[in-house]
Amino acid sequence: AAAHQDVPVVRRAGFAMGTFVQVVAAGAGAQAAADAALEEVARLDRLLNRFDATSPVAAINAQAGRGMVEVPAEVGEVVTLALDVARRTGGAFDPTVAPLVDAWGFGAVERGEPPSRPPSPQAIEEARQRVDYTAVRLEREGDAVRVGLARAGMALDLGGIAKGYAADRALAVLRAHGVSSALVDVGGEIAVLGRRPATASDREDGEGWRVGIQHPRDPRGLVTTVELTTGAVATSGDYERLFEWEGRRYHHLIDPRTGWPATGLVSVSVLHESAAVADALATAVMVLGPRRGQALVREWPGAQAILVDESLRVTRVQGP
Ligand code: ADP
Ligand code: MG
Ligand code: MG
Numbered sequence: 001a002a003a004h005q006d007v008p009v010v011r012r013a014g015f016a017m018g019t020f021v022q023v024v025a026a027g028a029g030a031q032a033a034a035d036a037a038l039e040e041v042a043r044l045d046r047l048l049n050r051f052d053a054t055s056p057v058a059a060i061n062a063q064a065g066r067g068m069v070e071v072p073a074e075v076g077e078v079v080t081l082a083l084d085v086a087r088r089t090g091g092a093f094d095p096t097v098a099p100l101v102d103a104w105g106f107g108a109v110e111r112g113e114p115p116s117r118p119p120s121p122q123a124i125e126e127a128r129q130r131v132d133y134t135a136v137r138l139e140r141e142g143d144a145v146r147v148g149l150a151r152a153g154m155a156l157d158l159g160g161i162a163k164g165y166a167a168d169r170a171l172a173v174l175r176a177h178g179v180s181s182a183l184v185d186v187g188g189e190i191a192v193l194g195r196r197p198a199t200a201s202d203r204e205d206g207e208g209w210r211v212g213i214q215h216p217r218d219p220r221g222l223v224t225t226v227e228l229t230t231g232a233v234a235t236s237g238d239y240e241r242l243f244e245w246e247g248r249r250y251h252h253l254i255d256p257r258t259g260w261p262a263t264g265l266v267s268v269s270v271l272h273e274s275a276a277v278a279d280a281l282a283t284a285v286m287v288l289g290p291r292r293g294q295a296l297v298r299e300w301p302g303a304q305a306i307l308v309d310e311s312l313r314v315t316r317v318q319g320p
Pocket of ligand 3: 187235236237282
């Protein structure tokens with residue numbers, strides 16, 4: 001331990017995308033880099049948040065059924081990624097889930113608490129019919145990207161992938177500033193770069209960032225800890241936004257096929273090189289449930305997952 005030099009570690013915290021953002025960075029230039037990384041998340045929030053009336057995503061939604069909207073390349077990139085995951089998960093992950101999220105009242109965090117009871121079956125059915133990722137149109141022409149929704153009443157909701165995407169982009173900002181050791185946490189979607197800065201208690205150099213996976217039923221407990229020196233881990237769970245009604249819990253991850261909150265799993269953490277992919281996959285596995293969720297991860301190159309089912313049994317699976 002005596003060999004360790006103290007590297008100044010910078011910590012910055014903020015609030016964006018309806019959640020807490022944390023940046024940890026070490027080394028020369030870490031202060032400016034961490035500030036720039038936080039600003040990057042805020043900037044992407046302004047592009048991707050459907051509840052911000054000035055965002056390109058809000059513009060796409062306002063034009064649903066009426067035509068295409070020219071958007072910044074990054075919005076096209078997130079939509080492309082989201083549609084790719086939608087196809088590969090058979091629509092378990094669906095970036096057009098907005099009507100169902102709204103029917104259930106799990107809209108913007110800023111809009112307050114969710115309602116205290118499920119919507120009517122008719123309201124769910126009506127919303128479900130406006131959810132269809134195959135009706136998203138995306139065109140590229142030179143540098144211009146245009147996105148449109150084929151039917152009126154449809155709306156994009158990138159909430160299941162945007163936090164992960166922002167973590168990736170914020171990490172890229174840190175890298176571009178020359179930081180060699182950093183962690184970005186956007187509401188539980190975590191991307192890391194390099195090794196955790198050594199502390200006096202370390203036995204040896206070169207340990208990875210240790211990330212605790214929150215216990216879904218004990219806010220102060222952990223399911224396990226993962227160690228990362230590259231890539232990302234994203235978690236989705238039934239314990240963040242929910243309400244209880246007649247003894248059952250209803251949460252914010254909606255199965256687009258049934259129109260009801262997903263059942264079978266209470267928490268899913270996915271490890272992947274890309275935080276955006278990990279984020280979307282975590283949502284998809286929650287929706288698919290234990291059996292089909294495990295099958296998806298087993299065939300997803302570079303993915304690993306930790307699933308917690310309703311009886312709190314923990315299963316680890318790995319892709320090829
Ligand atoms: P968590 O908030 O637990 O981290 P996610 O990262 O998966 O969960 O994001 C949750 C958000 O994903 C919801 O608020 C909603 O906007 C969106 N969402 C809900 N169901 C789906 C779905 N089936 N496909 C894609 N996005 C979804
Ligand atoms: Mg997600
Ligand atoms: Mg998440």
